[in-house]
Amino acid sequence: MRKLLLLKYASEIFLKGLNKGKFEKKLRDNIKNVLGKTKYDFVVDEGRWFIGCDDMDEAIAKLKKVFGIAEICIVDEVEPDMDSIKEQCLKSIQQNSGGTFKVVTKRANKKFPLNSMEVSREVGAHILKNTENLTVDVRKPDFFVNVEIRDSAYVYSKRIKAIGGMPYGTNGSTMLMLSGGIDSPVAGYMMARRGVRLNCVYFHSHPYTSERAKEKVKELARILKGYTGSINLYVAPFTEIQMQIIKNCREDELTIIMRRFMMRIACKLAEKYNVDSVTTGESVGQVASQTMEGLIVSNDVADRPVFRPLIAMDKVDIMDEARKIGTYETSILPYEDCCTIFVPKHPKTKPRVSEIRKAESVLDIESLVEEAVKNTELFN
Ligand code: ATP
Numbered sequence: 349m350r351k352l353l354l355l356k357y358a359s360e361i362f363l364k365g366l367n368k369g370k371f372e373k374k375l376r377d378n379i380k381n382v383l384g385k386t387k388y389d390f391v392v393d394e395g396r397w398f399i400g401c402d403d404m405d406e407a408i409a410k411l412k413k414v415f416g417i418a419e420i421c422i423v424d425e426v427e428p429d430m431d432s433i434k435e436q437c438l439k440s441i442q443q444n445s446g447g448t449f450k451v452v453t454k455r456a457n458k459k460f461p462l463n464s465m466e467v468s469r470e471v472g473a474h475i476l477k478n479t480e481n482l483t484v485d486v487r488k489p490d491f492f493v494n495v496e497i498r499d500s501a502y503v504y505s506k507r508i509k510a511i512g513g514m515p516y517g518t519n520g521s522t523m524l525m526l527s528g529g530i531d532s533p534v535a536g537y538m539m540a541r542r543g544v545r546l547n548c549v550y551f552h553s554h555p556y557t558s559e560r561a562k563e564k565v566k567e568l569a570r571i572l573k574g575y576t577g578s579i580n581l582y583v584a585p586f587t588e589i590q591m592q593i594i595k596n597c598r599e600d601e602l603t604i605i606m607r608r609f610m611m612r613i614a615c616k617l618a619e620k621y622n623v624d625s626v627t628t629g630e631s632v633g634q635v636a637s638q639t640m641e642g643l644i645v646s647n648d649v650a651d652r653p654v655f656r657p658l659i660a661m662d663k664v665d666i667m668d669e670a671r672k673i674g675t676y677e678t679s680i681l682p683y684e685d686c687c688t689i690f691v692p693k694h695p696k697t698k699p700r701v702s703e704i705r706k707a708e709s710v711l712d713i714e715s716l717v718e719e720a721v722k723n724t725e726l727f728n
């Protein structure tokens with residue numbers, strides 16, 4: 349009859365009890381958004397979601413980026429009778445040149461005359477009779493032939509692993525501190541994959557950081573949008589703050605004081621735009637400012653939860669992830685960022701909250717933060 353895509357969503361969504369409907373609705377809206385102008389039919393058959401469209405490859409490429417979809421199966425819909433099922437199963441398995449297989453049947457339609465075991469057995473026998481180099485292995489087969497009997501019958505043996513996670517927009521929101529580096533886009537992606545809505549803030553030190561550095565951050569936000577749909581990117585001016593810190597504070601404390609300002613502004617923007625939390629790309633021990641003490645001192649000024657999804661990851665693994673999600677090539681473009689311009693030679697690796705609070709008390713913290721928030725620009 350026709351080819352369809354069967355979408356299997358992450359098993360965690362099944363665990364949501366009464367909230368399941370909310371998650372499903374969000375997922376469905378996200379699918380609709382990502383498919384955009386692609387012409388398609390959405391078919392629901394007893395809780396199973398199918399998509400029918402002309403250009404399967406294009407649809408698969410798009411659906412592979414939708415958080416919450418765990419697997420996409422290319423299925424053939426056939427008449428719910430044994431002859432059609434057997435014939436289609438044979439056809440789909442003939443795409444494989446040999447090996448072991450197992451037939452798995454789900455029978456949701458209880459009016460169907462055979463039970464699941466009987467269907468699997470008959471289909472298996474039919475395949476064995478009509479092929480030469482295939483054998484059955486029920487424990488560890490090379491591939492499965494799946495039969496689902498609902499209003500129609502569906503046959504598939506091709507499964508494509510999709511992105512998994514939770515539907516975007518189902519788990520609150522975060523203000524991602526997005527620099528032009530390798531780490532923060534990965535951190536944002538990981539939060540988004542758990543359903544957390546992203547907003548981004550970039551601290552820009554014009555003219556010490558160039559327009560190109562800002563464009564690079566916009567490009568990273570654009571790549572993340574490929575997974576999430578629209579994202580607000582806030583660009584906060586940071587030059588005046590850095591200048592004040594450099595003029596008034598000790599060199600070895602510059603970085604940590606600067607990081608506290610970033611945290612304060614991120615929290616203020618979060619408050620202003622109703623965002624629940626803050627996310628950074630920090631990983632413990634990666635650089636001088638990311639020691640346990642450094643993280644504690646920057647948390648000291650946060651008034652909402654700060655998430656650091658990369659906290660326990662090695663740099664090489666973060667880089668692999670960046671390549672997978674498509675941000676790596678942009679991240680390694682060599683434009684300066686505001687932290688690399690004013691790097692002290694020997695930054696403090698064990699700052700203490702009390703000593704840093706005192707060190708920065710010479711600055712007019714409140715008005716510096718207020719001014720930066722007031723002059724923040726929005727891009728989306
Ligand atoms: P990244 O690769 O994400 O830039 P990094 O290894 O360079 O991280 P730092 O420069 O110490 O580490 O920054 C730590 C985190 O602070 C970043 O992951 C990011 O979340 C945030 N951050 C740093 N600089 C900026 C900036 N200019 N704008 C926004 N966030 C920033």
Ligand code: MG
Nearest residue numbers: 527529685687
């Ligand atoms: Mg950086």
